[in-house]
Amino acid sequence: MQLSLNGVKAIAAISALALTALSLTANSASAQPIRFSDTYVGAGIAGGVTSGGQGGDDAKFGGNIQGRIGVKEVPVSVRGAVIFSDETAAIVPSVTYDQRISDNANVYAGVGYSFVEKDGENTPLGNKDAVVLTVGAEAGVMKNVVVYGDAKWGINAYQNSKADSLSFQAGVGYRF
Template structure:
C-alpha cells in the first residue's frame, strides 16, 4: 500500500510535467522567484479552519475580501499554524523549499530540495525530497511523530502580481512510529512573492 502511494505521488508529478510540455524550441517560462505563504491542509479546508492564520489574514485583507460572513463573529483561531516557502535558485531547475507546522508543542520543520518543471506562463510542477524534523517532546504532527524522509510533489502558479497559489502532497516515509505507516498529507496555500 505504501509503495502504491509513493508511485502515485511521483507519477503524478511526472505526468503533469508531460501534459504541460511544449514542442522543442518553445520553452515555457514557468514561475520564477521566491515566495512565503500560509498553508491550509485538506482537513482545514473542509472545515474552513485556518482562515485566522496571521499571514492568511494579511493576504485576505490586502485583497479586500472578508473572511467572515455578514453578521457573523470572527472565526476562532485554530491551534495549528502552517507555512511554506520557496527559494528560487536562479539559472537552475532546482528550488529550496521549507514547510513549518506548529500546533502547541507539536512542530515539524521540513527543509527540502525540488526539481521544478515549467509547464506554461507562470506555472510550475515540482517533485522533490526533504527531511522532517519533528519535535520529539511535542507529540504527533500531520507528518508523523519521528524524523524521516519526506517526498513531495505539487504545483504552483502566479495568479496576481506578487501573489502565488500552490498545492502539494507530502508523504513522510515511515515517520509514524505508532503505526509504522507513511502519512500522506495534502495541502494548499497562498503566498507572497519576494
C-alpha cells in the first residue's frame, strides 16, 4: 500500500495536533503531574516520504515499534525503534537529548544508526544502513499511556544513490 506525500503530511499534521491537544488536556486534567522520565514501549504507523531515485525504492508506508529508557537526573534517553514495511525492517538504536516542555511532555533530538535487515529491500527509512537523525515529541496522557511522534532522517539511506530518506512515525505506548 502506497501513501501519497499529501497523505503523509496530513498524518504528520494530525499527529502533531493530537500530541499538543493530549498534552494540554493531560496537564490540566491531572491532580498530580506525570513526570516524564520513564521507560516505555509503543507501536504505531510509519510513513516514508522519499525515494532513492532508482527503480523499486519508492516511499513506503509501514509501522513502528519504539521504546525509550530515560536516564534519571540527566536529560538523555536511550531509544530503540523498529521501522518496518511489508518487505523488511530497519532497526534503529539511538541516543537523544530530551527537553521538558511540561510536567508530562518532552521534545527530543538525537542521533542513531539504521540497520536494514535485508539491504536493497525498502523500509519507510530507506533500503540500506545509514546514520539517522531524529526529532520528536512525547507526552504522557494517562498514568501508563504515552503518545509519541517523530521524524527520522536517514543520511545516504538508499543503495546506488546518495539520496537521504525521511520517515514520520506516530504511536501509542505503555509506560512502566
